[in-house]
Amino acid sequence: MVKKELEFFHIGDSLGGNQDWCLDHMMQLGGCAAVTACDCSIYFALRRGHRALYPGDPERIDRDRYLYFTEEMKHYLHPRWSGIDKLSLFAKGYQKYLEDRGEHGIGIEALEGSSDPEEAKKAVLRQIDASLPVPCLILNHKDPALEDYVWHWFLLIGCRYQGEDPLSEEADFSVLTLTYSEAKWVKLDALWETGYSPRGGLILFQENKEDILTPTAAVSGAETI
Template sequence: MKKELQYFKIEEAWGGSQEWFSDRMMRLGGCAAVTACDSCIFFDLYKGTDLYPFDRQKITKTEYMQFGMKMKPYLRPRWSGIDTLDIYMEGYGQFLADQGCRDIQMEPLSGEEPVEIAEKAVIGQIDKGFPVPCLTLRHRNPDYDMFEWHWFLLVGYEKQADKCMVKIVTYGKYFWVDLKGLWDTGHRRKGGLVLYHEKI
């Protein structure tokens, strides 16, 4: 069983990338803001919101970076990073409120939950047409180094007999990784998922 969300490209990139910004702090720690920006564009394209202030049918890196700087005050890069689910939800929630958007709600799913709970949540969200913001903190497996202390979106899954692969979009690219391996960081302090919902 496999499902991938229809996603968008920015020129030749899959979604945005913090590496595009000339602002030093956004390059170093803008992953949460980029995750929120990508979520906004996705919601505009597929959920009927009006959050991205430019042409969403032909997204350019220049305009995307301008949007990212608009998001920066809400998810301000800091030396400790946006290192909890609550900080992301508070910042992005305030952005949505300031834009008059009350259609999107959020709830956290802690990284301390068993992987079976996370897998069920990811599959449920993607089946409902929502990308899933994911926060990974430190990870003992070097295979996941590029996702350490990082926010990104999960936009697909492939359920196999004893494994669930997830599709990650980040840095303008996509990657398929084993959810169990990603989830089992080997550290006490965990990140987790943010689950989006449409307001009923």
């Protein structure tokens, strides 16, 4: 099996941030987009050299500093009655944050959930190979086993597959999801085929390599196991 994972960050013993930490009740209920954006920003600052994206030292983050950061990000991706239920809303809000931080080396595109699952697999592979996290939005879903992802923003930080062709039926292509500081492997086909319309989709980052100040090898292993 081929397995690729981003070298993500910890806050204490927690992998990434956690929406449950938020002091604002509305953020606890609907702050998943802002928390996802915070985690992307810290990762970009710590692993990709975009230091302007985190207002502090990304190597010395505790829960209090993280919560302060979520309050700042809330101004760009604030909870609302229907949630941030479109990729365009996330892209617009986070793009504004990037601009306000003077960051012009990161572009944003969207892959709609109506796209073919094969396109989603190709996109995830490209992003992980480029050491980039993948924000993912799932709206309604037919599978009760995936209820933790319903109407929710979270991150994809890895992928794995069997054999040499990740797009083959035998590959059993899975993604490593991260939400509420917990990472789980989920089959992408199961996650993508929600059974509902409209669907969510993926946010895809593009990085201008000339703007990377201190690039790091952030993919821990094109590991074969």
